[in-house]
Amino acid sequence: MSSFDPTTKTTEDTWLHFAGVAGSGMSALAQFHAFGGGLTTGSDRSFDEGGRQDIRRKLEGLGVIIVPQDGSYVKAGGTGRQCDALVVSTAVEEKVPDVQAARQSEIPILHRSELLAHYVSSHQTIAITGTSGKSTTTAMVYSLLRGCGRNPALLTGGAVSELIEEGHIGNAFSPCSSSGTQNTLLVIEADESDGSVVRYHPWAGVVLNLGLDHKQPAEIMAMFRTFKTNTQGPFIVGDQEALQELNQSAVMFGLEPSGHTVDLLAENIKLDSRGSTFNLGQVEFRLPVPGRHNVENATAALLACLQVGLELPEMVEALAAFRGVQRRYQWVGRAAGVDVIDDFAHNPDKIEAALATARQGNEGRILAVFQPHGFGPTRFLKEALIKTFSQHLRAQDILWMPEIFFAGGTVSRDISSGDLTAAVVENGRDARFAPARQSIPQMLAQEAKPGDIILVMGARDPSLTEFCESIVQKLGLEKKSS
Secondary structure, eight states: OOSOOGGGSOGGGOEEEEETTTSHHHHHHHHHHHHTTOEEEEEOHHHHTTOOHHHHHHHHHTTOEEOOSSSGGGGGGGOSSOOSEEEEOTTSOTTSHHHHHHHHHTOOEEEHHHHHHHHHHTSEEEEEEOSSSHHHHHHHHHHHHHHTTOOOEEEOSSOBHHHHHTTSOSSEEOSSOSTTGGGSEEEEEOOSTTSGGGGOOOSEEEEOOOOSSSSOHHHHHHHHHHHHHHOOSOEEEESOGGGGGGOTTOEEEEESSOSSOOSEEEEEEEEETTEEEEEETTEEEEESSOOHHHHHHHHHHHHHHHHHTOOGGGGHHHHHTOOOBTTSSEEEEEETTEEEEEEOOOSHHHHHHHHHHHHTTOOSOEEEEEEOBOHHHHHHHHHHHHHHHHHHSOTTOEEEEOOOBOOSSSOOOOOOHHHHHHHHHHTTOEEEEOSSGGGHHHHHHHHOOTTOEEEEEESSOTTHHHHHHHHHHHHHHHHHHO
16 A cells, blocks of 8 residues: 555654544554654544544653644644655545645555554564454453563553553553564554454464454454464464364363363353453462453463463463453443443444343343444344344343444445344344434433443444443432432
């Protein structure tokens, strides 16, 4: 896509401009370039509209220069020269002024995956992919390495809680400048949804699972095969029938009971509402985030760290200190005896896991809110989403769906959340279409009883956490007034 080669100049001598810099993948790369000492500018429509100010402040705190999204980056920072490349994601369309200005000025345009591929090749990289659990497992590997004194770097899609607590956005970190990066362990989330996973040539590769998400499983498996070929060192695969063809010469992990011989098996698994305990051989681990799926994520993370040279006993305390990832079954608050949980779940496997986690150790109802994202993804997943909610909601549970979240662009709007709720109702479950999302907190406050769990699910929309907070507030106000 680009005529710019990041390897031809040092980071310190390179000026990169990031269009759509508030997005999770783009903000991570912008931070990483700034951590390395490179001149970094960025623009975002949401910044121009006055939104995402916390992210803006944190980017500027790292030295990222934020400019209007009007093509003015060619003069940003008073350098008197053009930037070396414009970095874009798939979501950045040709009509964006920055892209148009780059075309007119013959400035190279670099897809974010090209830049990430450069970072992968210039570090000892552990790349983690799969249709579910990538962000959490990536965060776990990073936290384990860091907790054991390995001083790793990170590029991921989810915000790691321990980095947020230190004042960062949470999706990127680098402990050093661009010099000596070959000796620095880098942990990345490798995305299969846009096909970019095939660009990366990591030292170690991890494939967690394969399910229905943005593409058909056969198409994703073809990417995983290329990813395995590109991996230079250990290749780690989950114990899943769908991944069986990747097993040859791979290092495998799994949970009991397993029908296969695996290299690392989690046994004696005990789940509760706040986490789990499990054994790997004779070593017992405590994981402070709930869900059986997270035991699987942790087993994969521990196996990846074993390849680096860590030992299981030295990782016990580091895993017990893991503080999670934002919007991955994140407790937001409690009011009137009702807990409110915020979760990124958006495909069938993730929704099933979130619902199962909400049931663990809780006798109350699940009052679920699911906001689909994108008309194309919702159309693709329609039947699978209907089946998942129909099978995994209980008779006493209730599901609300606002209208599909749409981030912009040209697309056919020929599907509605109402189509999904109507089908779930036909299958005997209580599902309610709420076109105006702002009406849902009041509905929840009127319906909720002590012991219920409100589980909010959805991806891409940065306002969902604020929506969860508004539910907590409304619960408190409603119960006090009643």
